Amino acid sequence: MNSIQEGEDRERKRERMNIQSLDKTKHAYDQFLERLKVACPKGVKDPEALFKKILRSARPAAINHISWKNRAIRHGQSVKVYRSSDGWRPVTVKQPNGRETLITMERWCKEQNSKKAMEYLSK
Numbered sequence: 001m002n003s004i005q006e007g008e009d010r011e012r013k014r015e016r017m018n019i020q021s022l023d024k025t026k027h028a029y030d031q032f033l034e035r036l037k038v039a040c041p042k043g044v045k046d047p048e049a050l051f052k053k054i055l056r057s058a059r060p061a062a063i064n065h066i067s068w069k070n071r072a073i074r075h076g077q078s079v080k081v082y083r084s085s086d087g088w089r090p091v092t093v094k095q096p097n098g099r100e101t102l103i104t105m106e107r108w109c110k111e112q113n114s115k116k117a118m119e120y121l122s123k
Contacts, residue, residue: 019055022092023101032088032105039087039107055102058083058090084108 032051036044044050061084063071081092081100087108092100 018100019052021099022055023095023099025101025103028090028102028104035105035107051105054085054088054105055090058085058088060084061089 029051033047036047036050060081081094083090083092089106089108090102091104091106092102094100
């Protein structure tokens with residue numbers, strides 16, 4: 001990697017998500033709340049504040065190329081941006097108008113995304 005690429009990579013990693021111009025789906029927030037139950041079984045004081053904090057601090061993150069390709073095929077949306085913040089992975093889609101739409105909130109730990117884990121906790 002040359003010095004120009006390294007500089008671009010450092011700049012990309014610092015890039016923050018503009019949550020003011022971010023469209024959020026109900027599905028994304030609902031997934032966040034469900035996965036939060038698994039990640040923090042004792043609960044959190046203010047889930048909405050935590051949600052916003054995670055989005056504000058999220059930085060672009062790489063995803064395995066094969067996983068990215070499989071997800072594009074499975075979900076039919078190829079231009080996704082994966083970000084990372086404190087064990088969370090906000091997934092956005094770039095819209096033709098330049099805005100981004102938050103489509104889901106994943107946990108880095110796959111087990112915390114599973115329905116089995118959520119069913120186990122709800123017993």
